[in-house]
Amino acid sequence: MARKLSFLDKSFWITESQANPKHVACLQLLSIPEGQDPKTYVTALHKEMQGFARACPPFNCRVKAIGIWPLGLQPVKHMQMDYHVQCHQIENIDDREALDRFIARMHETRLDPQKPLWQYHFLYDPTHHTFAIYARVHHLYGDGATLVRWFQAGYLDEPQSTGFTPVWAIKRLRHTPVKQYKRIKRIWLGVWEFLMTTKDVLVILLGLLLRLLRINRHYMPVPFSGTRTVLTGQVQAGRAVATFDLDFGRIRSLARRTRASANEVLLAAFDIGVHRLLQDHGHIFKQALYTNMPINLRKPGEKTGGNKIAIVPVQLAHAEHDPYLRLRQIIYHHRVVKHAAQLARPAAFSAYTIGIQAIALVFEWLRISNWVRPIANILISNVPGPTHAKYFKDSELLGCYPISTMTPGGGVNITLMTYNGTANIGMVCCNKTIKSLQPLAQYCQEAFDMLEASIDDPSLNIDDIGEHVDEVPLSIVSDT
Incomplete structure (x- = not known):
């Protein structure tokens, strides 16, 4: 069977x-x-x-x-x-x-x-x-x-x-059977779960509508808000791959110093790196880039197989040349999405993910992804791995670099796995325009170094990463 x-x-x-x-x-x-x-x-x-x-x-x-x-x-x-x-x-x-x-x-x-x-x-x-x-x-x-x-x-x-x-x-143990309720009780529990999930989905859609109408800006980004770039559009055959390392001890130390999570520190560094890569290809940015963020929907200790994730957009940083201030922007936007996820049932966020990904897939099937905005510009995920050295038979594992698939609408997929105190990072994109991601690997390493140094040296800044900022008239509260 x-x-x-x-x-x-x-x-x-x-x-x-x-x-x-x-x-x-x-x-x-x-x-x-x-x-x-x-x-x-x-x-x-x-x-x-x-x-x-x-x-x-x-x-x-x-x-x-x-x-x-x-x-x-x-x-x-x-x-x-x-x-x-x-x-x-x-x-x-x-x-x-x-x-x-x-x-x-x-x-x-x-x-x-x-x-x-x-x-x-x-x-x-x-x-x-x-x-x-x-x-x-x-x-x-x-x-x-x-x-x-x-x-x-x-x-x-x-x-x-x-x-x-x-x-x-390797033979894997079967999962302990879930407690079976009587048929009528199972039906009622199923109906109740469906109604509560539907309610949560409607709440998510209402929040997005209020965000779209600019009534409530403090909610998750509206899907398909990403910026069209040379990395986005119709996914085509051919890939570019790059792998590199970051010291995860440095990442955790910086996260503690800035009251951020390791994910947020990495988002800030990768955001700067992607801006620099796209600037090399002539891009000027009038708004923030967006990342797709995978959310593990399993309960603590749950070891079910298959896929149990949601993928939702998160707004990144814009209009700040100070790396630390860009990090603060990302912390805010990241936690807005996490808060929304905590208020909804996992099944509701999973249904929301399937819905927006299905729309993106329709665009891909119709081959119109080049003409619509992508869900996001980057997909960044962090997978915790072994904390100590591992061996394949009698060979020591030195590093393990995850390389993911492409999401509909393109972009660059960056996946990190922590292994034995090191962040092993793998990046992949279509190579229709960008033939190599090696410059992006270098830019991300340099961005992390600058972000780390900027905490003690506020004079460090990103002189030009292609962002266009409208001039705002001075007011009595502006710095002079």
């Missing part, structure tokens, strides 16, 4: 196309144990991993569908491990820009819909004692929280040369 999928899970299958595959991935860098020849070690590891052909759900499941409509996940009788686990020799594993370009070419292709929707690619060169794994999994299998939980279970706390089992072959 096919395993059921939620509507949100199904949406990632229904909306997939050759131009916009819906898998998420990560680039993992690992060290080869001392005394091992790189080619011999990695090719032997690749062959060993191919031997784990008895995969466990959902890694042994393909999508059972009628036309484009998925019915559920159904186990396959035979795993084609030559497809799922592959090995590639590249020129120089330590050339990060070249490695990112290689990953971008793999990331832009679609997973075979007739097979279980995952792959592991081992990458090495014969002269360096570092190798990489590019792993990708279809988004309908789970959201970031689910996939990171599986990832952590598939790695070891200590090196182990024997008895290692990769993530796709």
Whole structure:
């Protein structure tokens, strides 16, 4: 019998196309144990991993569908491990820009819909004692929280040369059954939940209407308020990828000093970085950029699989050249959205997400995304990862850089995973206009450095990031 999928899970299958595959991935860098020849070690590891052909759900499941409509996940009788686990020799594993370009070419292709929707690619060169794994999994299998939980279970706390089992072959315990109520009570609870969710959705829509009419400006942004840029528009085939690191200890320290969250500090740095990249392409900004912010809708301790998230727009900063003041703007806008999310049921925010994403998908199907405003300009998400070193068999994991999918309407998708005290950051966008995201990686690092330094040195500012600010007449309360 096919395993059921939620509507949100199904949406990632229904909306997939050759131009916009819906898998998420990560680039993992690992060290080869001392005394091992790189080619011999990695090719032997690749062959060993191919031997784990008895995969466990959902890694042994393909999508059972009628036309484009998925019915559920159904186990396959035979795993084609030559497809799922592959090995590639590249020129120089330590050339990060070249490695990112290689990953971008793999990331832009679609997973075979007739097979279980995952792959592991081992990458090495014969002269360096570092190798990489590019792993990708279809988004309908789970959201970031689910996939990171599986990832952590598939790695070891200590090196182990024997008895290692990769993530796709690990048996996961079934969830404890939810308490079953009598049929009549279940019906009434379902009706009550539906009515309360509908009420919360109407409250969200009313708040957006009041924001649109400028009656209440202290609410979430109205969807499709983003600025059209060279990064937004119709999603096309081809990807640009960049990966880099930030010291997460510095991020947390700066967050404490500024009474902000780590997410808000990162939003401020990424906002400045994206402005600089777009300014390089001639953009002038008359309003703030917007980010899509994923919200995990699980309760504390909940370990359900699949997708259980909402994605809502958050306004970023505008008209301030002081990095610290830009951070204060982002803190305010971010907490307005968080407050709205806390007042509504998770199901209401999930329904709201599906609604606005469905509209964006219609625009994409009609190929008119270039003519309408995007939901937002950037998607930025933060996934907590392991706090200490992990091992793939006897190879130490050095870093794990998440690389996500593209949202309808384009933009740049920035995903961060914390690992062993470091923020591993992966960025992806369409390469129809911007051929490389390496400048953005540099700009974001420089923006974080400036934001950190500006706390003690108010003279530091962003001289010009392409923002256009209307002149405001001086008043008796203006600085002179």
